[in-house]
Amino acid sequence: MNRLFVQTPVRDLDSDTAAAELAFLAQEITKHDIAYHQNDSPTISDDDYDALRRRNDDLEAQFPELVREDSPSKNVGATVREGFCKITHSRPMLSLGNAFSESDVQEFTDRVFRFLTLAKSEVLEFAAEPKVDGLSLSVRYEKGRLLHAVTRGDGSVGEDVTRNVETIDDIPQKLSGSFPDILEIRGEVYMSKPDFVDLNARQKSLGEKTFANPRNAAAGSLRQHNPNITADRPLRFFGYAWGEVSEKLGETLWEARTHIGAWGFKLNEPAALCHSTEALISYYTEMKSRRAELSFDIDGIVYKVNRLDWQERLGFVSRAPRWAIAHKFPAERAETRLNQITIQVGRTGTLTPVANLEPTIVGGVSVSRATLHNEDEIHRKDIREGDWVIVQRAGDVIPQVVEVVKTKREASNVPFDFPNFCPECGRPAVRKGGEAARRCTGGLVCPAQAVERLKHFVSRDALDIEGLGGTHIETLWEDGLIGSPADIFRLAERRNDLLSREGWGEKSIDNLADSLRQRRSVELQRFIFALGIRQVGQATARLMAKHYGRLEQWISAMVAAYDRESGAYRELVDIDGVGAGVADEIIQFFANPDNIRILDDLGRYIEVEDFVYAENFRSPVADKTVVFTGKLETIGRSEAKARAEELGAKVSGSVSKKTDIVVAGPGAGSKLQKAEELGLSVLSEQEWLTLIT
Numbered sequence: 001m002n003r004l005f006v007q008t009p010v011r012d013l014d015s016d017t018a019a020a021e022l023a024f025l026a027q028e029i030t031k032h033d034i035a036y037h038q039n040d041s042p043t044i045s046d047d048d049y050d051a052l053r054r055r056n057d058d059l060e061a062q063f064p065e066l067v068r069e070d071s072p073s074k075n076v077g078a079t080v081r082e083g084f085c086k087i088t089h090s091r092p093m094l095s096l097g098n099a100f101s102e103s104d105v106q107e108f109t110d111r112v113f114r115f116l117t118l119a120k121s122e123v124l125e126f127a128a129e130p131k132v133d134g135l136s137l138s139v140r141y142e143k144g145r146l147l148h149a150v151t152r153g154d155g156s157v158g159e160d161v162t163r164n165v166e167t168i169d170d171i172p173q174k175l176s177g178s179f180p181d182i183l184e185i186r187g188e189v190y191m192s193k194p195d196f197v198d199l200n201a202r203q204k205s206l207g208e209k210t211f212a213n214p215r216n217a218a219a220g221s222l223r224q225h226n227p228n229i230t231a232d233r234p235l236r237f238f239g240y241a242w243g244e245v246s247e248k249l250g251e252t253l254w255e256a257r258t259h260i261g262a263w264g265f266k267l268n269e270p271a272a273l274c275h276s277t278e279a280l281i282s283y284y285t286e287m288k289s290r291r292a293e294l295s296f297d298i299d300g301i302v303y304k305v306n307r308l309d310w311q312e313r314l315g316f317v318s319r320a321p322r323w324a325i326a327h328k329f330p331a332e333r334a335e336t337r338l339n340q341i342t343i344q345v346g347r348t349g350t351l352t353p354v355a356n357l358e359p360t361i362v363g364g365v366s367v368s369r370a371t372l373h374n375e376d377e378i379h380r381k382d383i384r385e386g387d388w389v390i391v392q393r394a395g396d397v398i399p400q401v402v403e404v405v406k407t408k409r410e411a412s413n414v415p416f417d418f419p420n421f422c423p424e425c426g427r428p429a430v431r432k433g434g435e436a437a438r439r440c441t442g443g444l445v446c447p448a449q450a451v452e453r454l455k456h457f458v459s460r461d462a463l464d465i466e467g468l469g470g471t472h473i474e475t476l477w478e479d480g481l482i483g484s485p486a487d488i489f490r491l492a493e494r495r496n497d498l499l500s501r502e503g504w505g506e507k508s509i510d511n512l513a514d515s516l517r518q519r520r521s522v523e524l525q526r527f528i529f530a531l532g533i534r535q536v537g538q539a540t541a542r543l544m545a546k547h548y549g550r551l552e553q554w555i556s557a558m559v560a561a562y563d564r565e566s567g568a569y570r571e572l573v574d575i576d577g578v579g580a581g582v583a584d585e586i587i588q589f590f591a592n593p594d595n596i597r598i599l600d601d602l603g604r605y606i607e608v609e610d611f612v613y614a615e616n617f618r619s620p621v622a623d624k625t626v627v628f629t630g631k632l633e634t635i636g637r638s639e640a641k642a643r644a645e646e647l648g649a650k651v652s653g654s655v656s657k658k659t660d661i662v663v664a665g666p667g668a669g670s671k672l673q674k675a676e677e678l679g680l681s682v683l684s685e686q687e688w689l690t691l692i693t
């Protein structure tokens with residue numbers, strides 16, 4: 001995660017920097033929302049996520065004029081996952097503001113006091129309840145019968161999960177006692193800690209995906225397209241709130257909770273009524289110490305104004321009620337011994353150090369491994385094998401090593417020597433300047449990377465081999481049928497091997513053979529892209545193809561460029577759009593004899609076509625009429641015109657209704673004005689260049 005921003009205090013920022021940061025945060029938070037809500041697999045810890053949200057809030061408070069349309073503060077979660085029907089909530093399902101310290105809590109109670117203009121003598125009563133770490137759900141009853149159940153979604157529209165919810169015992173199909181005609185009960189779907197452990201054990205024995213924590217397990221189980229799967233998962237539910245109701249639920253939240261229980265719901269206990277900030281804090285402190293004993297995960301305490309009329313007066317601010325706040329618990333920690341540091345090689349070749357721990361319970365879950373992130377992190381924290389360490393789990397995917405307990409260090413524990421070779425393939429693992437990660441240079445011969453490289457090789461923008469998807473590649477690779485790109489072409493000769501495999505029939509093999517045949521001749525830029533050299537995306541591949549023209553020429557130039565003093569090297573880095581970093585990656589690829597061998601092998605099956613200009617490139621400006629006006633700063637007017645024409649565009653000197661694109665530089669006058677009158681698309685020079693390269 002980019003933490004650069006998080007360091008400057010908000011009050012020291014100028015408005016441009018703040019705007020840039022808000023744009024960054026909007027993107028970053030949305031990304032994490034999607035990972036968390038839509039894919040049920042978060043990639044950062046809750047603490048880090050909260051920090052991003054808090055930063056966003058702080059910035060918006062300081063720069064209210066910069067609040068973005070797509071600001072995360074206007075949105076409580078992620079949008080609904082495809083495949084479920086959408087239901088609009090009768091009343092939005094909101095989020096909660098957070099408190100992290102006692103002074104945050106004090107501020108909250110003061111704010112409520114002030115808002116209600118209560119006299120000093122008035123007693124403000126709060127209900128304090130465990131904040132259950134699951135996912136929120138709204139269940140609608142009409143005349144006591146369950147009508148539908150909807151997830152929070154983005155707060156206003158959620159997913160219809162009624163069929164799945166019907167399999168949850170804690171959610172009654174029919175209400176007991178007397179109840180309002182229309183009643184929406186809201187609360188939390190969760191999985192108990194012991195059920196979570198059992199489920200993961202079961203998943204593991206079936207070779208299925210295991211879940212990072214009970215919350216993800218609950219989310220993944222509820223949002224199944226097949227209700228039978230949900231029925232198999234031990235989901236539970238607590239009711240603690242409501243949406244639309246046709247009658248009042250009482251005078252206080254406490255009273256409403258009694259009703260909710262009487263209608264047949266489980267309540268998130270233990271809850272307490274508190275009459276002062278001190279009482280809230282002492283309830284919080286007690287719950288924090290009892291947290292591990294509870295059968296379900298909680299990530300804090302929610303304080304809510306008890307009187308419902310006061311709740312109404314307090315109302316909402318942006319996405320959260322003014323009458324409630326979540327007081328979050330700090331991450332759960334434990335002390336244990338770090339037995340060994342092992343190195344994992346990811347699919348992109350990154351070496352990640354992993355701490356193998358003496359198993360310990362952190363927040364009710366057994367932890368035996370934790371991530372150490374990278375080499376620098378190990379050195380910064382001076383983590384050594386045999387050390388006692390503090391491990392933290394914050395609802396995260398992977399527990400982390402926070403620090404070493406230095407007082408317990410034994411003299412025999414030596415600093416960790418990070419390997420400079422890949423444990424999977426034995427090839428050198430190198431670290432580029434400025435990068436935190438050390439990467440294996442084994443490329444296609446490294447088993448850790450091979451699968452990903454092969455998938456890339458056959459993908460649409462690369463060789464585009466139809467009939468060979470990602471899962472095929474995985475299983476074929478696992479069973480040793482393919483190891484290198486050329487093996488993919490050899491599949492055509494292994495008809496019988498394929499036929500004996502599940503999922504392959506005469507027809508699918510014929511299709512595969514067909515597409516392999518078609519791909520025996522491939523454009524140079526596709527071929528270069530397909531090699532999967534780091535940092536060589538489609539655009540760079542095209543630059544290479546265009547510049548060197550023929551495969552043989554490119555290869556010999558890249559081999560020669562190994563010598564940084566050579567003309568070949570200078571020529572490479574002089575290509576507009578190829579920096580020294582990209583050049584290094586390409587040179588390194590060719591410096592590896594394994595890669596040369598793989599290329600030779602491929603050469604027996606593929607013919608790589610020489611680069612042909614316009615034909616090969618589906619130009620976005622082909623057949624468009626373009627007008628240049630004003631001063632062009634990076635390319636001259638005549639070069640711009642020539643390039644546009646090469647790409648199939650018609651260049652015209654005057655603006656009319658037939659004009660498609662106007663590229664306007666500084667000093668553009670009447671042509672620009674005319675273009676604007678006609679509502680034409682006007683691009684800056686930079687935008688134009690982005691469009692055509």
Ligand code: AMP
Binds near residue numbers: 130131152
């Ligand atoms: P957050 O997702 O951190 O914004 O917190 C808000 C969410 O906390 C709500 O949408 C609920 O799903 C959840 N939550 C868990 N326990 C409670 C509770 N006792 N009262 C209100 N919300 C709760």
Ligand code: ZN
Binds near residue numbers: 446
């Ligand atoms: Zn390797």
